[in-house]
Amino acid sequence: MQDAVVNAAQTQQWSFILSQLFAWVMAGLAWIVPFQSRIFGFVLQGESFWSLAGLSVLLLLPAAVFVAAIWGTMVSLYTIPFRLGRSVTLLQSVALAWWDALRMVWFYWAGLVKFLIVLVGWVWGLLKLSVQLIIGTLKSAITSPLAMLDATSRRPGVPWPAFFLLIVWSAVEATIFTFTLRPTMSELLADLTGYEVNGFALILILWIFLAIIIAGSFACIQVLNEAIKARQTGNIVFMIMVEIAVAMFEVLFLYRELVDAMTPWLAQQGIQLGVFGTIGLAFFGWVGVRGMTWFLFGRFGAPALIGLLGRQAFAVEGSVPHSGSTAVPDYWKGPISALKAEREWFRKESRELFELASLPVLQVVASGMNFLFVVFTGRGHFTLPFKSIEDVLAATHFPARVSGEVAR
Numbered sequence: 001m002q003d004a005v006v007n008a009a010q011t012q013q014w015s016f017i018l019s020q021l022f023a024w025v026m027a028g029l030a031w032i033v034p035f036q037s038r039i040f041g042f043v044l045q046g047e048s049f050w051s052l053a054g055l056s057v058l059l060l061l062p063a064a065v066f067v068a069a070i071w072g073t074m075v076s077l078y079t080i081p082f083r084l085g086r087s088v089t090l091l092q093s094v095a096l097a098w099w100d101a102l103r104m105v106w107f108y109w110a111g112l113v114k115f116l117i118v119l120v121g122w123v124w125g126l127l128k129l130s131v132q133l134i135i136g137t138l139k140s141a142i143t144s145p146l147a148m149l150d151a152t153s154r155r156p157g158v159p160w161p162a163f164f165l166l167i168v169w170s171a172v173e174a175t176i177f178t179f180t181l182r183p184t185m186s187e188l189l190a191d192l193t194g195y196e197v198n199g200f201a202l203i204l205i206l207w208i209f210l211a212i213i214i215a216g217s218f219a220c221i222q223v224l225n226e227a228i229k230a231r232q233t234g235n236i237v238f239m240i241m242v243e244i245a246v247a248m249f250e251v252l253f254l255y256r257e258l259v260d261a262m263t264p265w266l267a268q269q270g271i272q273l274g275v276f277g278t279i280g281l282a283f284f285g286w287v288g289v290r291g292m293t294w295f296l297f298g299r300f301g302a303p304a305l306i307g308l309l310g311r312q313a314f315a316v317e318g319s320v321p322h323s324g325s326t327a328v329p330d331y332w333k334g335p336i337s338a339l340k341a342e343r344e345w346f347r348k349e350s351r352e353l354f355e356l357a358s359l360p361v362l363q364v365v366a367s368g369m370n371f372l373f374v375v376f377t378g379r380g381h382f383t384l385p386f387k388s389i390e391d392v393l394a395a396t397h398f399p400a401r402v403s404g405e406v407a408r
Contacts, residue, residue, distance in 0.1 A: 028074055028077075028078065029071075029075075032071060036067040036070075039067060040063060042059075043060055043063050044056070044060075057112070061361065061364045061365070062108065062109075062364065064368060065101050065365075065367055068371050069098060069101050069368070072094075072097070072371025072372060073094055075375050076090060076093075076094050076371075076374055090374070093374045093378055093379040094371075094374055096380065097367070097370045097380050100370060100380065100384045101367040101368065101371075103384065103385065104363040104364045104366070104367040105364060105367075108360040108361070108363065110360075111356065111360030112360065114356060115357055115360075118353065119353075122349075122353065159300040162297040162300035162301035162304065163304040163308075165301060166215070166218060166297055166302065167301075169214075169293055169297070170211050170215045170218075173210070173214050173289075174207050174208075174210035174211035174214055177254045178207045178210055180254070181206060181210075181253070181254070182203060182206065185202060186202060189202070210254070213249075213250070214250075215305065217290065218293075218294070218298045218301070218302045218305070219302055219305065219306055220242055220246050221243065221302065222302035222303055222306060223239055224240065225299070247283065247286060247287075251282045251283045251286050252279070252282075255285050255286050259278050259281050259282045259285070260278070351389070355389040358392065359386055359388075362386065362392055363384055363385050363386055366382040366384060369381070369382065370382055
């Protein structure tokens, strides 16, 4: 009976001691919960999205580290009775953890400023590069054809400007005479077939037909010119007859229609043209147009057109054949080589930008984690500050034991 009373008294005594100990421990930790609520409430009280984002970027991580430091410090102090032999080391570790946390928060804010400055510099550099690329592209688009034209004009070969002018002139003249002959041809085909001809099909067929005829007219003049230079009497007579037939065809069917379109205006001026006057004026117009275009670009473009159609090599009189191929300027080799040369620079700068954005954040997180390591191991695990991003990218090993033995 007496033993039961003694055991009950001891049990009641231990229950009282444990309840007092628990109350004492909770009294030292309970105040942290409302305190951290006030801290995070202050950080997250932004009225707008931008104010909330700004406060979160500036204060959320430092506030979290501060709260973690308070929790770690209080819990570490409660473990001193169980670490009497290492209490001095524990207190030193707590003090160093606070020192690292304060430093890392300051480095975090300084890193944000540095990151913003570098980011502004990068954006400004990219804008300058974009403007330079646009200006360079426009300049290259304008000067490259001129440079190629200058390069090709300085050495013998195909006179491409004259060739293209001949093609363009044939197209322009065919367009003019297409609209001149369209009413006549439409009426003629309607009388022959008894049906109304499609206007678009008539214009397309007539334009192709006239473009070939006009280009062939220049070819006839070129063949006559070659026959005269070679003093081939038979060819000269034959080509003169062909040229007369070509002139009569173009005068009667093309230029006469153009003169007929001008007849009302001439009639208003009191000029009456007969058949021979109309044909003579049309022939005069044909000779003038062919003469001007021939001496401007036809005499250079017609041989190129004939040689291109006949797959013949075009040679210029007095020119010496090239022994080797001429180097053609490569307008893309320079930019591509520059881009390859800058690849390593871009890689280095991107790594630096990643380091500027990552190190401040990771250092603050590591300073908060050190308090957790102090609670369990009695000292911090991370050596702060990190010297470079290599310290973060390195493999994380199991922390050494408190006794100093390295974990295997």
